Amino acid sequence: MEAKGKDIEQNGIELSNDIHSRIKRLKDYAHVGQKLSLQRTIIYSLSVFLAGFYYDPTVAMLFFVAIIAWEIYDVLLLRYILRTARDHSINIRKATFHVALATALSAATIALFCVAIAIQQGVGGNHFLPLFLLVSASIFAAMNNHQFLPILGLRLFIYVVAILYIPIRDVWIVRPPITSEIWLNLFTVLFVVGFILELARSFLTGYSSLLKSRLALEIEHKHALAASEAKTRFLATVSHELRTPLTSIKGALDIINSGNSGEIPEKMARLLEMAGRNSNRLNDLVVDLLLLQSSDAGKFSLDMTRIDLGNVVNDAVTSFHAYAQTTGVVVVCDINPHQFYIVGDKKRLDQVVTNLLSNAAKFSNSNDDIHVKLVRDGDDVVLSVQDNGIGIPENSETKVFEEFGQIDSSDQRRFQGTGLGLAVSKRIVEAHGGTIYYESTLGVGSTFYVRLKSAIPDHEGNSSAITLP
Structure with missing residues (x-):
């Protein structure tokens, strides 16, 4: 039959x-x-x-x-x-x-x-x-x-x-x-x-x-x-199903690690810290998946305001210092505020800067420096994140910005990760009307650039929420 x-x-x-x-x-x-x-x-x-x-x-x-x-x-x-x-x-x-x-x-x-x-x-x-x-x-x-x-x-x-x-x-x-x-x-x-x-x-x-x-x-x-629609539905379902229990787990771990629920036994402290750190990583992954899903569905919402990009970058670098210490890298950043204004979503751009810093730290050696700069180029503002790591092979542009893409996709690869950070950053930057690209020499290092349209400073902070296709 x-x-x-x-x-x-x-x-x-x-x-x-x-x-x-x-x-x-x-x-x-x-x-x-x-x-x-x-x-x-x-x-x-x-x-x-x-x-x-x-x-x-x-x-x-x-x-x-x-x-x-x-x-x-x-x-x-x-x-x-x-x-x-x-x-x-x-x-x-x-x-x-x-x-x-x-x-x-x-x-x-x-x-x-x-x-x-x-x-x-x-x-x-x-x-x-x-x-x-x-x-x-x-x-x-x-x-x-x-x-x-x-x-x-x-x-x-x-x-x-x-x-x-x-x-x-x-x-x-x-x-x-x-x-x-x-x-x-x-x-x-x-x-x-x-x-x-x-x-x-x-x-x-x-x-x-x-x-x-x-x-x-x-x-x-x-x-x-049909495959693309199935992937979008799968990501949406999995992301939403993960987010609810993960929020509870992360909240509980944060309370325990803060000491508000009582003193943590010495033997459990390291394990709880590890669990908290990995729950944060898993939470970031779910957030990235949700962002990609909303972007594919045409519901990528941005809260566009006139912002000081220098402050955004400095805040992201400050927040990143703790992670930089665990990887042994030093972030060098000397950006003056009130010089680089753009119209953008502060939260999303902070995510882009953090992703670029994380990517640079991941592929750098211990005690290496990561240089973060902001410069004006005509009517544009250009952010650069430079590392002295392993570099990227030629003709890898598609794979670098591909969702779940990895230059080394083997099970034994040295540098672990989901391959979502740069893909998400590309979606965010392009939603702002900007471009993201890189220059790299294998064995010498890489520099990632984000180019955005400059804006006139506006201290009144007028904002508007828009939904980009």
């Missing part, structure tokens, strides 16, 4: 793909037809004018009226296909039938028109004009009407029959010797017909291959969107 169910599901997928392919072919046919409608009308008009001028104008006018009537029918049909395909109400069978009918009427009229010209030219002539029109129409069809093999085959069949009829008629009426040029005309036409058929096969094969690739890309795109 399970195998039968899978077969039914597979058949359903194949049927859906086949319907999608037919609709695509109809839309492509209609788009090309509309684009070339004026061109066809001009060519038909000039051909009829020549035939009417040099031969019978009455016959030429009758065929012109018929050709224009089928062209109008074709234009209305193409509009119907595009309109119904756009609102998903198209009847594929009905549309395909009318395409075949329009093809048969149009091709038959053109073929009869050319045969009529050849008959008016008499027997034994070179019949250049009618054969040229038929061959041109065949090549035109092979190049532009290759969306459906039966439709193209019907049009080419009608044209080829007319092309062959003209020299065969001459041979049948005159019955010349094999050395006559009348036979040569027939042989030449046969070569031309072979060329037309090969051209049609080439265009049809190329289009079918292209259509398969387009459909495969669309399917992959849908799968990628």
Whole structure:
């Protein structure tokens, strides 16, 4: 039963793909037809004018009226296909039938028109004009009407029959010797017909291959969107489910470590401190996940105010000193306040600075210095965080700012981490209309830069909450 169910599901997928392919072919046919409608009308008009001028104008006018009537029918049909395909109400069978009918009427009229010209030219002539029109129409069809093999085959069949009829008629009426040029005309036409058929096969094969690739890309795109939506839902669910118990655990550990609940036994102090530190790390991870999820969902909210970026950086460096001491690095920062003003979210930018400092400390050696600077560059303010650590390999830009990205992704990598810090920082900086980038030399160190638009100082501190897409 399970195998039968899978077969039914597979058949359903194949049927859906086949319907999608037919609709695509109809839309492509209609788009090309509309684009070339004026061109066809001009060519038909000039051909009829020549035939009417040099031969019978009455016959030429009758065929012109018929050709224009089928062209109008074709234009209305193409509009119907595009309109119904756009609102998903198209009847594929009905549309395909009318395409075949329009093809048969149009091709038959053109073929009869050319045969009529050849008959008016008499027997034994070179019949250049009618054969040229038929061959041109065949090549035109092979190049532009290759969306459906039966439709193209019907049009080419009608044209080829007319092309062959003209020299065969001459041979049948005159019955010349094999050395006559009348036979040569027939042989030449046969070569031309072979060329037309090969051209049609080439265009049809190329289009079918292209259509398969387009459909495969669309399917992959849908799968990628579904995977992205699943990832977003997973992150949202996990983050929210973790946050509630984690808040309780972190709060309890903070109370215990503060000593408010009583003196901590010496043997438990180190373990509780470790638990508190790791609960803070886990809390930061959950916050980062929530930020990424809200950004993906288009609900990334920023509280934009006119702030002194120098104060933000100094506060972040001060808060980071305790962690810097545990890693053995020294943060060197000499930034004067009241010089670098921007419009931004103070809390989020503090998070960016902290992430950059943490990243620099993680990849630095003990007793190394981390230099933090703020400079003005034209209308921008540029923050730089420089370390003398291991550096970053060339062509690693994508992986550096990728979510969960790690230059060394092995289980035994030396530097642990989730790979979210720089990804989150990039989202925050870009939400502020800024850019984040780096310069690095392997084995020498790295410098990360954050470039933001400068603002005029405003001591009134007007603020506004905005939601960025």
